[in-house]
Amino acid sequence: MNYPIYLDHNATTPCAEEVIAAMLPYFGTHFGNAASKNHPYGWEAEQAVEEARESIAQLIGAKSKELIFTSGATESINLAIKGVFDLFPGQRQHYITCQTEHKAVLDTFAQLEQAGAEVTYLPVNSAGEIDLNELEAQVRDHTKMICLMWANNETGVIQPMAEIADIVRANGGILFADCSQSAGKLPLPDADVMCVSAHKLGGPPGMGALLVRNLGLLTPTGGQEQGYRRGTENLPAAIGFATALDAGFAWVEKAVRLRELLDAEVTASGGVVVAEASNRLATIGSYRMPGVAASSQLINFDMAGIAVSAGSACSSGTLKTSHVLGAMGWDERSASEVVRVSFGADTSESDIARFLDVWRNIVIRAKAA
Amino acid sequence: MIYLDYQATTPLAPEAFAAMEPWLKDGFANPHSAHAAGRAAAAAVEFARDQIAALLPKGGRVIFTSGATEAINLAIMGCGLPVAAAATEHAAVLDIVEYLDGRTFPVDIAGLICPETQSSGSLDGHGLIAIMLVNNEIGTIQPIAELAGAAHAKGNLFLCDAVQAFGRMPIPDGPDMIAISAHKIHGPKGIGALWVRDGVALTPQMLGGGQEQGMRSGTLSPALCAGFGAAAKLAAERMDADAMHVSALWDRAASAFADWTINGSMAHRYKGNLNIRRDGVDAARLISECRNIAFSAGSACASGSGRPSHVLRALGLTDAQAKSSIRLGFGRYTTAEEIDMAADAINRSAEAML
Numbered sequence: 199m200n201y202p203i204y205l206d207h208n209a210t211t212p213c214a215e216e217v218i219a220a221m222l223p224y225f226g227t228h229f230g231n232a233a234s235k236n237h238p239y240g241w242e243a244e245q246a247v248e249e250a251r252e253s254i255a256q257l258i259g260a261k262s263k264e265l266i267f268t269s270g271a272t273e274s275i276n277l278a279i280k281g282v283f284d285l286f287p288g289q290r291q292h293y294i295t296c297q298t299e300h301k302a303v304l305d306t307f308a309q310l311e312q313a314g315a316e317v318t319y320l321p322v323n324s325a326g327e328i329d330l331n332e333l334e335a336q337v338r339d340h341t342k343m344i345c346l347m348w349a350n351n352e353t354g355v356i357q358p359m360a361e362i363a364d365i366v367r368a369n370g371g372i373l374f375a376d377c378s379q380s381a382g383k384l385p386l387p388d389a390d391v392m393c394v395s396a397h398k399l400g401g402p403p404g405m406g407a408l409l410v411r412n413l414g415l416l417t418p419t420g421g422q423e424q425g426y427r428r429g430t431e432n433l434p435a436a437i438g439f440a441t442a443l444d445a446g447f448a449w450v451e452k453a454v455r456l457r458e459l460l461d462a463e464v465t466a467s468g469g470v471v472v473a474e475a476s477n478r479l480a481t482i483g484s485y486r487m488p489g490v491a492a493s494s495q496l497i498n499f500d501m502a503g504i505a506v507s508a509g510s511a512c513s514s515g516t517l518k519t520s521h522v523l524g525a526m527g528w529d530e531r532s533a534s535e536v537v538r539v540s541f542g543a544d545t546s547e548s549d550i551a552r553f554l555d556v557w558r559n560i561v562i563r564a565k566a567a
Numbered sequence: 568m569i570y571l572d573y574q575a576t577t578p579l580a581p582e583a584f585a586a587m588e589p590w591l592k593d594g595f596a597n598p599h600s601a602h603a604a605g606r607a608a609a610a611a612v613e614f615a616r617d618q619i620a621a622l623l624p625k626g627g628r629v630i631f632t633s634g635a636t637e638a639i640n641l642a643i644m645g646c647g648l649p650v651a652a653a654a655t656e657h658a659a660v661l662d663i664v665e666y667l668d669g670r671t672f673p674v675d676i677a678g679l680i681c682p683e684t685q686s687s688g689s690l691d692g693h694g695l696i697a698i699m700l701v702n703n704e705i706g707t708i709q710p711i712a713e714l715a716g717a718a719h720a721k722g723n724l725f726l727c728d729a730v731q732a733f734g735r736m737p738i739p740d741g742p743d744m745i746a747i748s749a750h751k752i753h754g755p756k757g758i759g760a761l762w763v764r765d766g767v768a769l770t771p772q773m774l775g776g777g778q779e780q781g782m783r784s785g786t787l788s789p790a791l792c793a794g795f796g797a798a799a800k801l802a803a804e805r806m807d808a809d810a811m812h813v814s815a816l817w818d819r820a821a822s823a824f825a826d827w828t829i830n831g832s833m834a835h836r837y838k839g840n841l842n843i844r845r846d847g848v849d850a851a852r853l854i855s856e857c858r859n860i861a862f863s864a865g866s867a868c869a870s871g872s873g874r875p876s877h878v879l880r881a882l883g884l885t886d887a888q889a890k891s892s893i894r895l896g897f898g899r900y901t902t903a904e905e906i907d908m909a910a911d912a913i914n915r916s917a918e919a920m921l
Contacts, residue, residue, distance in 0.1 A: 202604055209605070210597035210786060218591055225584050225755070230861075231576035236854045237861030239570060269633030269757065272775040272785035302775030302784060309774055395786075402591065403788035404633065404757045420662055421636070428659060429636035430576065430750060432757030496601060505602040510776070 202503040203549045208351050208379060208482055208540035209507055210397045213438060217400060220441040224434040232431040233422060243433050250436040254407065257443040258394065259386050266408045266423045267436055271378040274393035274408035275302040277427070278374055281416035282343050282391075283310055292316040292338050294371075295345040296328055297525035298355075300510070303345055303376060304521075324527045325476040326355035330365060337369040344371050348387060349380035351510050352522040352538060353473045354482035356380070359387035372415055378406075380479060382447045390415060396435060400442035400543065405435035449543040454480040456541060456550050463554045467561055472523070472536060482540040487557070490564045492537050499537070502556040507538050569905045571862040573839055573896035574703045574731060579794070580753035580899075586797035587755060590790035598789050599778060608789040615796025619747070619760060622733065622803050624740045627764040630782045631792060635659065635730045635748035637773075638761035641783065642726045642744045643667070643695060645769035652697040653680050654881035655707070657728060658866065660697050661877070676882055677832035678707035680714060692722030699728035700738070704865050704878040704894055705831030706840030708732070715741030724767065730759075734802030735809065735837060743767050749791070753899065754798030758791040809899050813839045816897050816906050823910035830879060830892055844884070844892035847921045853893060856916045860909045863894050 204212070213221075224246065232247045234240025248262070255262040268274045283291065295307055297319045307317045318336045320328045328346070337344070344366050349356050359375060366373040375389035382399040386392060390411050397403035410416060413424065421428030457480055461471045464485045472484035487495055492508035499506050509520040523533035539553065570578070590611055596604035598612045616629050623629065632638045636659045643650055643663045650669035652660050655678055664671060674680050680698060696718040700711050715725040719741075727742035734752040738745060745762040749755055763769060763782075775784030802809070817838035821829070827843035850864040851873075865876040875889035884892070893913070897906065 202602065204596075204604065206597070206600055206602065206605075209600045210595065212593075212595040213591060221591075225579050225587075229576060229578045231572075231750075234572060234575045234861075234863060236863045237572065238568060239572065239861045240575070269637070270785045272773055273633070275775065276773050300775070301777070305774035305777075305784070397597075397786060397788075402790065403597075403786050404791050421658075428640075428662070429634045430748075430756055432633070434755070435757050500602050503603075505596070505600070505604050507600055507602065 202500075202505045203552055204505045205539045205541065205545065205549065205553060206505045206507050207542040207545075208398070208538065209510070210403060211400050211542050212544075213402055214400055214442065214445055214543065216445060217402070217438045217441045221402070221434040221438045224437055228433070232433060243431070247431050247433055247436050250440040253440040254443055257440070258381060258409070260409050263424070264409050264411055264413075266410065266426045267431065268406045268408055268427055269404055269432070270397070270406040271376070271393045271395035272302045274395075274406050275300075275376065276306050278391050278393065278408055278410075278416065279303070279306045279310065279343070279345065281426075282372060283313070283315060284417040285415075286342065290316075290340045292318070292341045293343050293345065294318045294320060294333065294336050294341060296320045296322065296347070298322050298326060298350055298522045299345070299347050300351055300376060300378070303347070307345075322525050326350060326353050326473045326522070326526050327476060328357060330358065330361055333362065334365050334369060337365070337371060339370075341369075341371040343374055345374040345376070347376040347379075348384065349479040350522060351379050352520055353476075353484050353526075354379075354478035355473050356384070356477045356479060359389065363388040379482075382443055383450050383479060383481060396439035396442065400445060401439040402435045405432055405439050407439070445543070450480055453541050453545070456545060456547065457481070457483050459547070460539060460550055460554070464557065467558050469557070469561075473526070481542070482538065484536050484538045486532060486536045487561060487564075488532075488535060490560060491534055495537050495560055498560050499553075499556055504553055504556060506553070508536065509538065569860045569909050571860060571895045571897055571901070571905075571909055573898040573901070574751070574894065575863060575866070575896070576750050576756070577753045577898060578900055579755060580798055580801055582801050583754050583794040583798040587790040587794040590793050594789065596789075598787050599776065611789045612787055612792045615792040618796035618800045620762075622799055623738055623745060623762045624742075624764075627762050628780070630761045630763060630779045631787055632759050632761055632783055633757055634750075634759040635728070635746045636759075638746035638748075638759045639663070639726075639728060641761050641769065641772050642746060643697065644772050646695050646724060646744075646767070647770060648724060649694040650697060651694060653699070653709075655702055655705075655878045656697060656699055657703055657730070660699075660728060664697070674881055677835065678702055678705050678878070678882055679832060679835060680709060695724045695726055697726040697728065699731070701729070701731035701735070701837040701840075702831070702878060703731050704876055705842045705882070706731075706837040707831045708736075708835045708837060712739040712741040715739075715743075731837065734799055735806065735839070749795035749798055752798050752802050755791050755794040758788065758795050760795070805899070810838075813898060816901055816903065817841060819903055819906050820895060820897070820910060823907065823914070826914070830882065830884070839896060839898045841895040842892060843895070844888055845917055846888075846891060848891040848917045849920060850891055850893050852920065853913065853916050857909075857912050860912055862896070862909075864892060865894060
């Protein structure tokens with residue numbers, strides 16, 4: 199097939215050549231099980247896993263003993279939230295999260311509610327931001343965890359994590375920051391627990407990490423990963439994860455300019471930039487094309503060889519309008535006219551120009567219809 | 568270096584890597600994305616699912632997981648029933664049984680369970696019985712169809728850990744759930760699956776995007792799925808050839824280790840596993856002396872613990888016997904020469920200890 203201009207890096211990112219090259223030996227000669235303590239195949243694997251852990255920890259500003267490898271951000275999120283919940287069996291527990299979180303967070307909290315936990319879902323304003331006074335007012339004596347996404351996967355809106363951390367420190371509770379979209383692109387916030395996904399930052403899918411500043415915050419489950427995660431280590435993926443982080447994020451600087459161009463041109467052709475005035479991650483923009491359903495836009499972009507999305511990949515099969523835009527006060531009709539554009543290291547100005555050409559064509563044809 | 572630890576993990580088949588490569592490179596898209604690249608990745612995932620399902624009973628579906636451990640967790644925690652398992656199960660099963668305060672039932676000296684033992688020693692109904700098809704330490708093959716039948720007769724569900732058997736022998740019909748792993752059959756690490764019979768209801772354990780029909784959230788890796796699918800297809804095509812090769816290696820090894828006693832069943836055994844003991848041998852010392860041979864004294868997961876194998880203890884072996892036992896695992900890429908050289912070195916070191 200002809201591969202498209204790929205502008206869906208929030209769904210997943212390609213692995214750079216050096217990432218694949220780094221993984222190759224671990225698909226071949228070094229295939230050992232890191233849990234095999236008896237022979238060099240196992241030692242080599244264990245050493246490589248630990249070197250990857252050390253390297254990842256250094257690159258993101260953590261200690262290697264704070265990193266638990268998982269199969270991805272979804273597992274990290276489930277592990278973190280349920281791992282805290284299980285520490286306080288039979289006790290009254292309260293959690294604070296936000297209406298615009300990823301489904302992995304919202305669905306896990308829904309399960310906690312069924313198990314008896316109280317959960318506050320903070321609203322956001324039209325800019326996608328939570329009200330810090332509201333957050334402070336909601337913290338109770340039995341609040342166990344405050345779980346907020348640093349950069350939103352659909353809009354790129356960045357929550358003021360430093361201020362949030364101050365409030366949590368002053369009022370109690372554990373701060374869990376979902377850094378799936380921001381890791382590498384922004385320095386890690388001052389949170390107690392964080393999740394990172396390899397395939398959102400140039401590593402392979404099937405790999406993620408949970409960063410826990412103090413492992414005592416979670417219930418151990420036994421097995422590998424310092425007793426917090428069972429299963430044979432996915433060694434090639436750990437190597438790929440480390441290599442992707444090591445490649446760096448200097449390109450994000452370039453994305454700032456690309457996004458400014460995109461915002462300006464979309465606005466000039468009658469489009470609306472979602473959360474335009476907000477502090478947003480430079481690598482993502484969401485845009486409404488008034489009068490044209492996103493599903494119809496997607497077909498046109500797809501036929502033109504451009505991969506973009508409407509909302510997150512996880513809900514892309516569902517045809518439901520975005521819960522994120524809904525929480526920001528968008529009516530269903532307007533929300534259903536929004537597409538998401540997200541860039542990576544190799545996104546060029548000509549890719550954006552091509553996107554804009556197709557965008558304008560769709561607008562013209564819609565007006566003619 | 569001679570690798571004789573095939574029950575811990577296996578080398579990736581070149582064919583499996585070839586199937587993965589396009590999805591690691593240009594075809595990297597998220598299989599849950601609606602665009603053309605995403606749909607191509609989704610097609611690769613479904614193609615792989617069919618390749619895997621072809622080796623499993625009819626009337627069920629394959630749910631991809633990050634490995635067999637997750638598959639087993641999903642099966643046991645997800646069905647929410649009281650659980651009982653054989654004393655010789657893998658730690659992934661036994662640890663959950665312990666966590667849930669479940670029961671275990673005994674095996675005979677060969678590692679076999681008779682259906683009566685299973686029913687008398689375990690659940691009265693409305694529970695889950697977990698038994699593995701091929702034991703990871705001693706290779707014993709359980710009569711899964713009959714054991715599943717006995718479980719059903721009492722109103723229980725039946726989970727089969729087929730990690731060591733999948734792709735190496737036909738999987739018997741009967742279980743309600745079957746856990747499998749890619750890296751034990753020359754596929755990649757980081758992927759496994761749970762086969763679930765139609766009509767068996769499970770509560771998902773990982774929540775989020777609702778992938779895998781809501782049973783297992785999280786972005787799937789098209790490369791890992793494709794590698795698993797290709798490994799399964801290759802295993803199916805080579806099932807007879809692999810079995811003959813392994814059987815020839817076994818005969819060679821068994822005669823080279825004629826002075827040793829074989830642990831487990833001779834008649835009901837996967838022949839890629841030779842677990843043997845010799846009085847007076849210190850397995851830990853033997854392993855460290857035979858530096859050019861990679862083998863173990865039990866499962867990789869327990870290999871750092873220094874504890875005697877729970878499987879060998881369940882057969883009725885003493886601690887001393889268990890600690891003088893070694894596990895040799897071989898398969899598709901092992902050569903007869905490697906078996907000869909390994910047997911030479913191991914026997915020489917062992918005899919020096921006696």
